[in-house]
Amino acid sequence: MAITKLDAARRQLLAAIHLHWFLVEPLAVYQLAANVSEVCDKLLEKSGGTRIKKHVADDHGWEVKHVNMLINSARNFMKHADRDPAAILEDITFDECTALLLTACIDYTMAAKRSPPVVGVFIAWFAAAKIGGSESAFSAMAGGLFPGLAEMSQADQILAARRFVIHPMQGDILHDSRTELSDSWRWNELRKSGQDFRTG
Structure with a gap:
């Protein structure tokens, strides 16, 4: 079966x-996440869509290539050894991945003009963890899905995410078979033992 760039990104x-x-x-x-962000950013550049990297660059007075350089320095370290076989890298943190995943989620949603429900759940989880539940209507909604998340430890924030996707709220669309791109088979598998996985 042939796939598109957006299929690969998703x-x-x-x-x-x-x-x-x-x-x-x-x-x-x-x-x-870096792969997804790169693919979707290029598609958005071609179509004239809203680009998160452009917003980040503009906010800092940079060019987009500077944002790409920051992201790709770690990414290239993990891919290449021809030019720098003895190089070392400060290990990537959970928070750095969270931030890049948020960018990838927004980039994909903008490029595809839709997204799997769990992408929306991730964005809400990020908002509840980093912003809390009162800064905006969206963060208030996120706080309703993940109450008290901002005050929790990282391990408890991870467990809260697992609990939500394993046992979503009544009427939640995460496991709705009618929802295109629901990817529910993964969550069905993770329900069986996922809560027992390590958190750090």
Whole structure:
């Protein structure tokens, strides 16, 4: 079966969220999220759509290539050894992956003009963890899905995400078979044992 660039981006994005919340492997998450962000950013540049990297660059007085350089320095370290076989890198943190995953989620949503429900859940989880529940209507909604998340430890924030996707709220669309791109088979598998996985 042939796939499009957006298909490839979607599958990598969903895998990255699964890895981030259930296997907590920053190197793999970072690579996948960076791939998604790069693909979607280029598609958005071609179509004239809203680009998160452009917003970040403008906010700092940079060019987009500077943002790409910051992201790709770690990404290239993990891919290449021809020019710098003895190089070392400060290990990538969970928070750095969270931030890049948020960018990838927004980029994908903008490029595809839709997204799997779990992408929206990730954005809400980020808002509840980093902003709390009172800064805006969206963060208030996020706080309703993940109450008290901003005050929790990182490990408890991860467990809250797992609890939500394993046992979503009544009427939640995460497991609605009618929802295109729901990717529900992964969550069905993770329900079986995912809560027992390590959190750091």
